[in-house]
Amino acid sequence: MLFPEPSEFFFTAGYNSPIGRLDLAVNEAGALAVLAFEGRWMAPHGSKDARWIEDPRRLRVVTTQLDEYFAGERKHFDLTLDLRGPEFHRKCWQALLHIPYGETWSYAQMAAEVGSPQASRAVGQANHHNPVAIVVPCHRVIASNGTLAGFGGGLPAKQFLLTLEGARFRQAPPLQPSLFGELAG
Numbered sequence: 001m002l003f004p005e006p007s008e009f010f011f012t013a014g015y016n017s018p019i020g021r022l023d024l025a026v027n028e029a030g031a032l033a034v035l036a037f038e039g040r041w042m043a044p045h046g047s048k049d050a051r052w053i054e055d056p057r058r059l060r061v062v063t064t065q066l067d068e069y070f071a072g073e074r075k076h077f078d079l080t081l082d083l084r085g086p087e088f089h090r091k092c093w094q095a096l097l098h099i100p101y102g103e104t105w106s107y108a109q110m111a112a113e114v115g116s117p118q119a120s121r122a123v124g125q126a127n128h129h130n131p132v133a134i135v136v137p138c139h140r141v142i143a144s145n146g147t148l149a150g151f152g153g154g155l156p157a158k159q160f161l162l163t164l165e166g167a168r169f170r171q172a173p174p175l176q177p178s179l180f181g182e183l184a185g
Helices: 056-070 085-095 107-112 121-129 155-165 175-183
Strands: 009-016 020-027 032-037 050-054
Touching: 009 032, 020 056, 032 175, 085 107, 085 121, 085 175
Parallel strands: 009 050
Antiparallel strands: 009 020, 020 032
16 A cells, blocks of 8 residues: 655745735744745645645744835845755755845856856856745845846846845946837837
């Protein structure tokens, strides 16, 4: 007789932030497994038969720390994390945790930090799959020229977070309207 694999339980809540609604989930032990922009989250990598139970009480520590962060009162999160993914992604996410509040690294710096100096694009993909946005600060990674690039929550949200933290970055010059016409035609 075959026995089904046991279900894994995650407790969820929504969080209204200044950059939009966020979806949150912790595992049974209370470790943060998901902090994603609304509609962009997935089950943690490798979790089989996950069960999702809405229970905002189990996320109070997370929401309190997010409230403090968005109020400019918290610079470091003190949360246990459940980061699941391929080894290279986990290595990148751990490196993200070393970027100080209010500072930025380029994708090239991140690639060098994880021991793969030619892997800037792979670092970008790992950041794209970061299951715990903001707390694992992928928003602190910018293009080598100092401009904002790529962010699951959109560049306005990335700009908001970096401005909140007092980080330096350059605004990308707007595309010339005439180029749009030439490219579209």
